[in-house]
Amino acid sequence: MADHYETLGVSRDASPEEIKKAYRRLARELHPDVNPSEEASERFKGVTHAYDVLSDPEQRERYDLGGSGNPFSGGASGGFGFGDIFETFFGAAQQRSSGPRSRRERGQDALLRIEVELADVVFGVAREFEVDTAVVCPTCSGSCCAPGTQPVTCDICGGTGSIQRTVRSLLGNVMTSSPCGTCRGYGTVIPNPCPTCAGQGRVRAKRTVHVDVPSGVDTGLRLHLPGEGEAGPAGGPNGDLYLEVKVKHHDTFSRSGDDLLATLEVQMTDAVLGTTATLQGLDGEVSVEVKPGTQSADIVTVKDRGITRLRGGGRGDLKVGIQVVTPVRLNSKEQELMKQFAASRRPVPPEFSTFQQGLFAKLRDRFLNI
Known part of the structure; x- marks a missing residue:
């Protein structure tokens, strides 16, 4: 008589789950509805008998002690019987x-x-x-x-x-x-x-x-x-x-998280002397203070005039990037005043800046780093 463990291809200390998996695998391969050959039919009978013995704890114990096992003594008690076979092959069976x-x-x-x-x-x-x-x-x-x-x-x-x-x-x-x-x-x-x-x-x-x-x-x-x-x-x-x-x-405002971003153009004289601008924001008027000596790409932060945070906890800020506008058309009187102003200051010759980026890139970087 063939060894039941060898028939199923498992070790003698195999767990019930391993025995069940081995039987399912062989049943799918050897079941007559899948493999109609006589050899497969005989092997299927042997596999089924081996599983009936090893799936029942009492029969398995007797077999391990030298008994042959009873092929008709409740093989389904191990938790997997004929119903599982037909569920595998017929889908809705039983x-x-x-x-x-x-x-x-x-x-x-x-x-x-x-x-x-x-x-x-x-x-x-x-x-x-x-x-x-x-x-x-x-x-x-x-x-x-x-x-x-x-x-x-x-x-x-x-x-x-x-x-x-x-x-x-x-x-x-x-x-x-x-x-x-x-x-x-x-x-x-x-x-x-x-x-x-x-x-x-x-x-x-x-x-x-x-x-x-x-x-x-x-x-x-x-x-x-x-x-x-x-x-x-x-x-x-x-x-x-x-x-x-x-x-x-939006044409004027953009967004960075909960902060609003905008660019404000100011005249050269306002940048030199300073000014306060009252502008229309998304939720009413907003006051922006331009301090004396403001440079292009400086950022003015207006607290709590950004976007209300999604989960509460106040609002973001409004961050205004300054762009100083240089006048391009001066009358003779204005030109004379500018010459007098230039003459009154220590001459500083033009030179290359170590900062290579353009104005808008500079504004962008400052927006992100603040």
């Missing part, structure tokens, strides 16, 4: 029916993209927009039936939603279960479908969605609106709606 399935299903989630102004991001904004989606049918209210009618029990499956059949195999007769082809597993049929939704319980329509866009959102952020997605079939619950935000470009 599957117990769990009853008819429901027509009601959850609706699909939806993803939409919305654009918001940069000004709306400062404090957040309430928005309304229309979506073309699936909604509950107004005629049947999701029942799928014409008004005054209702589903009737399927006379093929008797309301169980499944058909059972007996399949003959090498190991005997096995009862299999499959969805009823008449009612598609629902257990009921709809003889009079709703004419509006054709028995789906939902129709396509436009509806208005309200959303509060929080402050601090940025391009690419997704907002989650539970239950605002498509209505499910047969009055099933709605899916969820996801809104992907895109912040529109």
Whole structure:
């Protein structure tokens, strides 16, 4: 008699799980429905007998002590028997029916993209927009039936939603279960479908969605609106709606995290003597102080005039980069005054700067490093 451990290809100290895996692997290879040869059939019988013995703790103990093992003494007690074989090869074999399935299903989630102004991001904004989606049918209210009618029990499956059949195999007769082809597993049929939704319980329509866009959102952020997605079939619950935000470009202001960035052009005289400029910001007037001796690419920071942070905790800053404008057209009097001013100062000849970048690159680097 062949050694059962050798038959399954496992060691004598193999765990029950290892024995089970070895048997499954060999059963898939040697089962008559897969390999009809006589040699495979004989090997399959030997493999099955070996597994029946080794999967049962008592039989395995007797076998290890020198006994032969009883091929008919409860081989399924090890947790894997004939039912597992047929589940492997026939899919739904020996599957117990769990009853008819429901027509009601959850609706699909939806993803939409919305654009918001940069000004709306400062404090957040309430928005309304229309979506073309699936909604509950107004005629049947999701029942799928014409008004005054209702589903009737399927006379093929008797309301169980499944058909059972007996399949003959090498190991005997096995009862299999499959969805009823008449009612598609629902257990009921709809003889009079709703004419509006054709028995789906939902129709396509436009509806208005309200959303509060929080402050601090940025391009690419997704907002989650539970239950605002498509209505499910047969009055099933709605899916969820996801809104992907895109912040529109602004001609004056840009953004760096929660800070707003802007460039302010000032005349040479204002840069020399200093001035205070009152400008229109995204959320009202803002005062920018230009100190005497300000240079191009200097940064003036206005505290707490940036974007309100997404999760609270105050606002960012407004950072204003200064660009000094040199006058290009001077009348004779202005030229004379400039000459007098130049003569009054110690002459400083022009020379190359060790800073090689242009003005705007310099502004950019200072914005990022502050």
